[in-house]
Amino acid sequence: MLDARLGRNEDIEEARALARQATLSRAGDLFWPAVIVALVLLALTGDALAPYAPTAQDVGARLLPPFATSSRGFHLLGTDPLGRDLLSTMIAGTRLSLFIGVTATFIGLVIGVGLGMAAGYYGGSVDRLVMRLAEAQTAMPMFLVAILFLVVLGPSVFNVIILLPALVWPAFARLVRAETLRLRETLYVEAAVATGCTGPQVLWSHILPNVAPRVAVLTVIEVGHVMLAEAGLSFLGIGVQPPDVTWGLLIARGRPYLAVAWWLVTMPGVLLGLAVLAFNMLARRFEVASGSAA
Amino acid sequence: MTVVPPAPAPAAPLMQARDVTVRFSVRGGAVIVPVDGVSLEIGPGETLGLVGESGCGKSTLGRALLQLVRPAAGRVAFMGQDLTALDGEPLRAMRRHMQIVFQDPRGSLDPRMAIRRIVEEPLRVHRLAGPQEAARAAREMLALVGLDAIYDRQRPSQLSGGQLQRVALARALVTRPKLVVCDEPVSALDVSVQAQVLNLLVDLRARFGVAYLFISHNLAVARHISDRVAVMYLGQIVEEGPTDALFARPRHPYTQGLVASVLRPGLGARDQLAAAARLVAGDVPSLLQPPPGCRYHPRCPFAQERCRTEAPRREPAGGGQVVACHFWQEIASGTARPRPAALATPSA
Amino acid sequence: MIQEPLLDVRNLRVRFETPRGLLRAVDDVSFSVAPRETVGIVGESGSGKSVTMLSVLRLFPPLARVAVSGQVLFEGTDLLRLSEAELREVRGAKIGMVFQDPLTSLNPALPVGEQIAESLRTHRGLSRVAARRRAEELLELVGIPDPARRADDLPYRFSGGMRQRIMIAIAIACEPKLLIADEPTSALDVTVQAQVLVLLERLQRELGMSLIMISHDLGVIAATSRRVLVMYGGWIVERGSVEEILERPGHPYSAALTRLVPDLDQPRDEPLVPIPGQPAPVVGPVGGCRFAARCAYVMDRCRQETPPAVALATEHISLCWLSADGVRPAPAPIPAGGRR
Numbered sequence: 001m002l003d004a005r006l007g008r009n010e011d012i013e014e015a016r017a018l019a020r021q022a023t024l025s026r027a028g029d030l031f032w033p034a035v036i037v038a039l040v041l042l043a044l045t046g047d048a049l050a051p052y053a054p055t056a057q058d059v060g061a062r063l064l065p066p067f068a069t070s071s072r073g074f075h076l077l078g079t080d081p082l083g084r085d086l087l088s089t090m091i092a093g094t095r096l097s098l099f100i101g102v103t104a105t106f107i108g109l110v111i112g113v114g115l116g117m118a119a120g121y122y123g124g125s126v127d128r129l130v131m132r133l134a135e136a137q138t139a140m141p142m143f144l145v146a147i148l149f150l151v152v153l154g155p156s157v158f159n160v161i162i163l164l165p166a167l168v169w170p171a172f173a174r175l176v177r178a179e180t181l182r183l184r185e186t187l188y189v190e191a192a193v194a195t196g197c198t199g200p201q202v203l204w205s206h207i208l209p210n211v212a213p214r215v216a217v218l219t220v221i222e223v224g225h226v227m228l229a230e231a232g233l234s235f236l237g238i239g240v241q242p243p244d245v246t247w248g249l250l251i252a253r254g255r256p257y258l259a260v261a262w263w264l265v266t267m268p269g270v271l272l273g274l275a276v277l278a279f280n281m282l283a284r285r286f287e288v289a290s291g292s293a294a
Numbered sequence: 295m296t297v298v299p300p301a302p303a304p305a306a307p308l309m310q311a312r313d314v315t316v317r318f319s320v321r322g323g324a325v326i327v328p329v330d331g332v333s334l335e336i337g338p339g340e341t342l343g344l345v346g347e348s349g350c351g352k353s354t355l356g357r358a359l360l361q362l363v364r365p366a367a368g369r370v371a372f373m374g375q376d377l378t379a380l381d382g383e384p385l386r387a388m389r390r391h392m393q394i395v396f397q398d399p400r401g402s403l404d405p406r407m408a409i410r411r412i413v414e415e416p417l418r419v420h421r422l423a424g425p426q427e428a429a430r431a432a433r434e435m436l437a438l439v440g441l442d443a444i445y446d447r448q449r450p451s452q453l454s455g456g457q458l459q460r461v462a463l464a465r466a467l468v469t470r471p472k473l474v475v476c477d478e479p480v481s482a483l484d485v486s487v488q489a490q491v492l493n494l495l496v497d498l499r500a501r502f503g504v505a506y507l508f509i510s511h512n513l514a515v516a517r518h519i520s521d522r523v524a525v526m527y528l529g530q531i532v533e534e535g536p537t538d539a540l541f542a543r544p545r546h547p548y549t550q551g552l553v554a555s556v557l558r559p560g561l562g563a564r565d566q567l568a569a570a571a572r573l574v575a576g577d578v579p580s581l582l583q584p585p586p587g588c589r590y591h592p593r594c595p596f597a598q599e600r601c602r603t604e605a606p607r608r609e610p611a612g613g614g615q616v617v618a619c620h621f622w623q624e625i626a627s628g629t630a631r632p633r634p635a636a637l638a639t640p641s642a
Numbered sequence: 643m644i645q646e647p648l649l650d651v652r653n654l655r656v657r658f659e660t661p662r663g664l665l666r667a668v669d670d671v672s673f674s675v676a677p678r679e680t681v682g683i684v685g686e687s688g689s690g691k692s693v694t695m696l697s698v699l700r701l702f703p704p705l706a707r708v709a710v711s712g713q714v715l716f717e718g719t720d721l722l723r724l725s726e727a728e729l730r731e732v733r734g735a736k737i738g739m740v741f742q743d744p745l746t747s748l749n750p751a752l753p754v755g756e757q758i759a760e761s762l763r764t765h766r767g768l769s770r771v772a773a774r775r776r777a778e779e780l781l782e783l784v785g786i787p788d789p790a791r792r793a794d795d796l797p798y799r800f801s802g803g804m805r806q807r808i809m810i811a812i813a814i815a816c817e818p819k820l821l822i823a824d825e826p827t828s829a830l831d832v833t834v835q836a837q838v839l840v841l842l843e844r845l846q847r848e849l850g851m852s853l854i855m856i857s858h859d860l861g862v863i864a865a866t867s868r869r870v871l872v873m874y875g876g877w878i879v880e881r882g883s884v885e886e887i888l889e890r891p892g893h894p895y896s897a898a899l900t901r902l903v904p905d906l907d908q909p910r911d912e913p914l915v916p917i918p919g920q921p922a923p924v925v926g927p928v929g930g931c932r933f934a935a936r937c938a939y940v941m942d943r944c945r946q947e948t949p950p951a952v953a954l955a956t957e958h959i960s961l962c963w964l965s966a967d968g969v970r971p972a973p974a975p976i977p978a979g980g981r982r
Contacts, residue, residue, distance in 0.1 A: 192404070195465065209406040209407070210406055489916035490918070551833055
């Protein structure tokens, strides 16, 4: 049908080859979203999927390596010093790890987006104040500050969730401020002002929906970061406290046994790494998708 | 024909601008003055055409009148209030009476907002209607500009340029404003769509009695729709008058050049082209270094020594026309002889 | 036409593969341009007027999925069969092009003199010194004052009108036989437009070029061309002399074009007669006349059968069922020689 009597048919072939490649890599791209979907399912239905109760101890089955079998049955990832099934405790930890990651990121997002929009739109002293705060935040060793606070306030899930947003809001604020500065110059924002919109109306109806795609990308990246930070705090013993359990806490609990039971640290560590990587890869996909759409 | 005072306008003007000046700082610390001491009046329900070439400041003037750009000097009286003295909430509240339509319809509509929401927005922000009432009013307005209800929930990216300009018009008129600034509203549209939008502008004016400030680089379009026309050159209005008089007897050499340069799709176009090229030389100079004296003198075939040093004043030229030229009478009577147009001015 | 044409386009078809289907950008377009002649092509965006000219020189964006068929005979050689290397010898050397937007067509980082000299060195094998001297002559020819000094300036130092003059200097540097001007004045101010059009005419006369003037503006076409092609939806819907198209149009689209935009000579209270709807790209399977959906004279037959080419006079051809029935659309109210 296509009469390509010009030398142009190479181009058409090339375009088709590119299209084929694009389909292949699209199939590959499904892997990372699948990991995240699996993690979320695990968090929601964890107890049902876990082979054993995560807190069930069995002194007879202490420190079993992966693929070992105890009197209770098969342990895919082995057991810990109290004979608890590692896979089951990891599944139990998924829920809290993800919950803390998502909740703390969301709080950071709300603070960062609000301050970033105000700074970008109103400029002047508002802008200076917000940016000074963000700079101070970035310049300080925030992790040490977090440790100090947790030591003073006492370690708890609640305190972790109210502290971790402090680590992420500056990233949101910077991104949103830059986007707001750009959008403020667009014709449709000028049209909104000419129509009679107030500042907050412009921000809510015109700026926010148009920064949302970029914020979504950053959110996914930051969930990974927050989960890593939570693991660090729990590892130090000032984050989540037993009987609650997260991946970071599991790593901390396994550390003394590293020489005799490598799986106790390695398995949750690999899972944490996989989760952070998955969030980053997903964010990249978003970025590419929204970039080509824009 | 009677001699009218310098500002020929109906009894109580809707908008009256006096010596409006806009200054912008540009990179390198320089200051440009895109609008320099402009005065104009727009009567209720009147359409004032504002014509000029790119960079003459006509768009900036339109924005300055609406206080979207704050003038550095001058006053803008509108519906009995001095807009330049207003700020914040009082100014915002005035915006329901004065609206704007931009050249680029795609850029001026939020890409993430549905069409009907765009038209509802002015009613919402001015608290003129509840949600249901606003939806009904928006629907009526969209029907008036000729858009079917199937577009209500679509986004701007799904509509054509002509349809989007109809949406922009619906948004501008939904609060029943007294004045709409139309900034090159048809210039970005295909020729076959331009006529549709122009006819719509005329229909809506008749229906709502709204006044337009119609900004255009296209003289024929401005002539078609305007009651009066003002000609702008390098930040200043050089001539102004009732449309028919201005086009029949352009007094300012620049207006004469502009009118002669519009190529008619007729059989004399070839001769006309040669005549036009003889009449206007060179390009519009940069706003960074406006020429001293009369700003048109480097391109003017009638320019004399006085034009290089002394800025001309606005003078009534009969029939409601006002012109800012030292020698308009000599040019009109034919006693001033044009020199052949120079090839081009060295100033880029 | 007894004279051998310089450019002879026969049955040119250009199709683009798009996500929405096959786009028929140009369909069965044939026309010729005689030496030293000016031919005007008028049409809206999407009419195929620019694509026709881009396919003459095969200037498509890289990776465009495009299929071209037909013949483009330039001095007897089919340009569509030339290799890319052979075509490069034609582009710029024998056929020059001037586009709408001079700013994006010029290299912003290279002095304008060098941009002109570059073409002379590659196509004409001129030495650096000779090319530079010729570049200055060309700048003078297109009306740039003080060319020796200004040849060293970068494009941003020139105004829009000056830049278009520089683009013209580049296009005529190798004294092409044919100059294609695609909306050359649409981005320019009206007072500058006349100067640039006069310049193009003068150069055409002095260099003995043929000129293809592409524009959406009937005024520009009327002022420059004697023969006119009216394009719509990838078709040449009407062709004829300027007089015929303006005063005795056979196709309803040509007739509508003359009443679409306000005219300085027309009474102000005369309403504009718009064409309903908007120009739509011709995608996927199509039957009948492409203007049928917007035509005021549409008949049932127009929607099903491709209209025939009807000769209304020698060289005046209308692609319309109305013309086949011997009917003319209502004459456009054009004042006879409405000069001042």
